Amino acid sequence: MGTLQLEVVTPDKTVVSTAVEMAVCPGVEGEFGVLPQHVSLLSALKIGGLRYRIDGKDEYVFISGGFADVNNNVLTVLAESAERAADIDTARALAAKERAEKRIAEHADNIDMTRAEASLQRAVVRLQLAQSR
Numbered sequence: 001m002g003t004l005q006l007e008v009v010t011p012d013k014t015v016v017s018t019a020v021e022m023a024v025c026p027g028v029e030g031e032f033g034v035l036p037q038h039v040s041l042l043s044a045l046k047i048g049g050l051r052y053r054i055d056g057k058d059e060y061v062f063i064s065g066g067f068a069d070v071n072n073n074v075l076t077v078l079a080e081s082a083e084r085a086a087d088i089d090t091a092r093a094l095a096a097k098e099r100a101e102k103r104i105a106e107h108a109d110n111i112d113m114t115r116a117e118a119s120l121q122r123a124v125v126r127l128q129l130a131q132s133r
Contacts, residue, residue: 002036005074006052008061008082015082016061023052023075025068034075041070047121049129060085060129064122088130097123
């Protein structure tokens with residue numbers, strides 16, 4: 001079947017750079033898959049898990065929004081932040097989830113609910129991906 005090159009890049013570092021059999025990205029309009037020789041594509045990404053397969057084994061990366069570009073058998077993900085599932089600190093993610101839930105529950109006038117809900121979503125996805133490893 002072949003492979004395609006996956007590059008997951010943040011402003012700070014390259015998180016993943018490897019040949020993969022396939023990838024599934026968290027697009028804003030829903031998940032989409034990318035296989036070798038995929039047609040050119042540009043898509044916005046939402047907070048979620050990016051799944052990719054190497055030698056028949058699935059791996060996961062947390063993505064906190066960004067863009068995916070497929071061109072010339074290369075899938076480039078430009079993410080605001082990204083973290084391999086194996087590198088997720090579950091204690092830190094759990095603490096972030098609890099902080100976000102507390103902020104939302106208090107529903108104080110001085111908090112930005114959109115930011116609090118996004119924080120909660122990031123923490124929940126990170127915890128789910130950490131458990132998938």
